[in-house]
Amino acid sequence: MKPIHSSKNPELKQLRLLFEKARERKKKGLFVIEGEREIKKALLGKYNFTQIFIEEGSTPETPEVQALLYQTTAFQVEKNAFQRISRRSGSEKILAVSETKSHELEHLKLSDQALILVVEAPEKPGNIGALYRTAAAAKMDAVIIANPKTDFYNPNSIRSSLGSIFLLPSALASSSKVISYLNKKSFSIVAAALEPDAIPYNQYDYKTPCALILGTESSGLETNWLEAAHQSLIIPMAKTVDSLNLSVSAGILMYEAQRKNNRLEK
Secondary structure, three states, X not given: OEEEOOOOXXXXXXXXXXXXXXXHHHHHOEEEEEOHHHHHHHHHOOOOEEEEEEEOOOOOOOHHHHHHHHHOEEEEEOHHHHHHHOOOOOOOOEXXXXXXXXXXXXXXXXXXXXXXXXXXXXXXXXXXXXXXXXXXXXXXOEEEEEOOOOOOOOHHHXXXXXXXXXXXXXXXXXXXXXXXXXXXXXXXXXXXXXXXXXXXXXXXXXXXXXXXXXXXXOOEOOHHHHHHOXXXXXXXXXXXXXXXXXXXXXXXXXXXXXXXXXXXXX
């Protein structure tokens, strides 16, 4: 491994730019993953690593991550220098740089029984990460982000997903393109929305292929989604509560859809 003793090292400066600037990530086609657990999940997602940075005196616990030290360009970083670039206050001892992936709709490979989550214009990276963590736990087949507002590889999305963002097929596109895609593939489009024809979420059959559509907590779904939906669903709640957290609402719908399709035990 190549030693690094100063936080002013050019490699660490580039690493800091990838951490902080979405424009730099897009320009380079690279992003940063912090933490051994997250790196391991990116390996499962078949991401291609270009560099590994490990704090001096540390050793990865898992064989898969240990192997990366010999399969890519690896740097051993002096402890103080490493802590200056780490975002987790010393709780993680390893960082990796990986190539980004294409997230075109056309690249999704979905079966005729697919259950997918579509989220329109989520803005908070933490929410996006939480959605992916729940979607992975619920064994969804894919996640589509319509009208994306935030860089897919934002470090906070990765962190809050605990690396689950790497495990699910994903696509990013405008709402109009996503709606066209879903109709072409004969998906049932089911929207979480307070519409006059909405029914309680547990009364719907979720016949596949099925897409669960959710909007932002503040403004909900745009009109084009409401017009495209084959059915609107509501989650009954106490009158004293205005709304549920986006990831909580999504989790309720995803698990109900999987339950109705007898997929929770698989």
